[in-house]
Amino acid sequence: MATHELTLNLKKTNIAPPVITVHQGDSAEVLKAAIYDGDKKAALTGCKVHLMAAKPDHTYVEQQFTGISDNVAxxxxxxxxxxxxxxLKVCYVRVRNAAGLDATTENVLVNVLPSASASGEVSGPYVDAVEAIIANLEGQLADVSALNAQMQKAEASRASAENQRATNEKARQTAETKRAEAEKKRAAAESDRVTEVSQLKTASQAATAAANGAASNADAAANIALQIANSVAQGSAGSSDMAKQKQQIADLYGKLADATDAFIYDDGTVYCPASKASASGSTITFGSTCTASGTTLNLK
Structure with a gap:
């Protein structure tokens, strides 16, 4: 590392150009240029100061001075x-500002000695502003690549979740089918029970008529009356159980509607979630998700 101190003039008054010597591939070489404008210090405040040069391979160099103090860059x-x-026969300092100043100093001769290692050669143009843009673009490209990787990972997770949702939906449909089949069996059993109750009632009525017509056999009439009473009692118990079962099913559907926030229809009855419907007297008010068209009510 070496610091090369130069005195340069925007009026280009130096008789002989200053000379500096470096080795090819040297790093951390510092140029410290005191810049004058004739016999006065150049006013560098607010200016952009660049090192301009043409390399021996005829490629272009432009690098901005990063430190400005008084007239020293x-x-x-x-x-x-x-x-x-x-x-480097063409090597000078350029000073510009927003007011329109665009001035240059005389040349500085830079003698670049060959490096003992071929790896020291760096050919091609160098413009620090362009290099900064390239580095920024490469950083943005890396960010985009990382974002794409995250998006692909998220998409894979989404697809997996969708597959799981489809599997769950299929299982739900299967369970619903089984529930519907069970409901059909329950309805058939209920129909059989009603038929049986009707038959028992008919038999009870026939037994009563027979008892009234057989007054001569009091014991037989008493036994028949007892059987009728037992049958009627059994029919009343069955109706009570049925009423309780229906009430339990209604309560279950009401809780299911609230839990799923969805309308449920079963056997002529619509069970409404509390979040989407409310009742006041004989008036039912539906939420904004429900729509009406003519005599048709869409419940969502």
Missing amino acids: TVTVDPAVFGVAGL
Whole structure:
């Protein structure tokens, strides 16, 4: 690492150009240029100061001075600037500002000595602003690649979740089919029970008539009356159990409607979730998700 101190003039009054010598591939070489405008210090405040050069391989160099103090500009030269052995005959400092100033100093001769290692050569142009843009774009590309990877991972998770949802839905449909079949069997059993009750009632009525017509056999009439009473009692118990069962089913559907936040229809009855319907007297009010068209009510 070396610091090369230069005195340069925007009026280009130096008789002989300053000379600096470096080795090809040297890094951390510092240029410290004191810049004058004639016999006065150049006013560098608010200015952009750049090192401009043409390398021996005829490629272009532009690097901005990063330190400005009074009329002194300082920059750590990128190794690419001294990447080709030979004499940099065109090498100067350019000063610009927003007010329209665009001035240059005289040339600085830079003698780049060959490196003992071929790896020291860095050919091609070097513009620090372009390099910064490239580095920024490469960083953005890396961010985009990482984001794409995250999106692909999220999509895979979404697809897996969708497959699981479809599997769960199929299982739900199967369970619903079994429930419907069980409900059909329950309805058939209920129909059989009603038929049996009707038959028992008919038999009870026939037994009563027979008892009234057989007054001569009091014991037989008493036995028949007892059988009739027992049959009627059994029929009343069956009706009570049926009423309780229906009430339990209604309560279950009501809780299921609230839990799933969905309307449920069964056997002519619609069970409404509390979040979507309310009753006041004989008036039922439905939520905004329900719509009406003519005599048709869509419950959602």
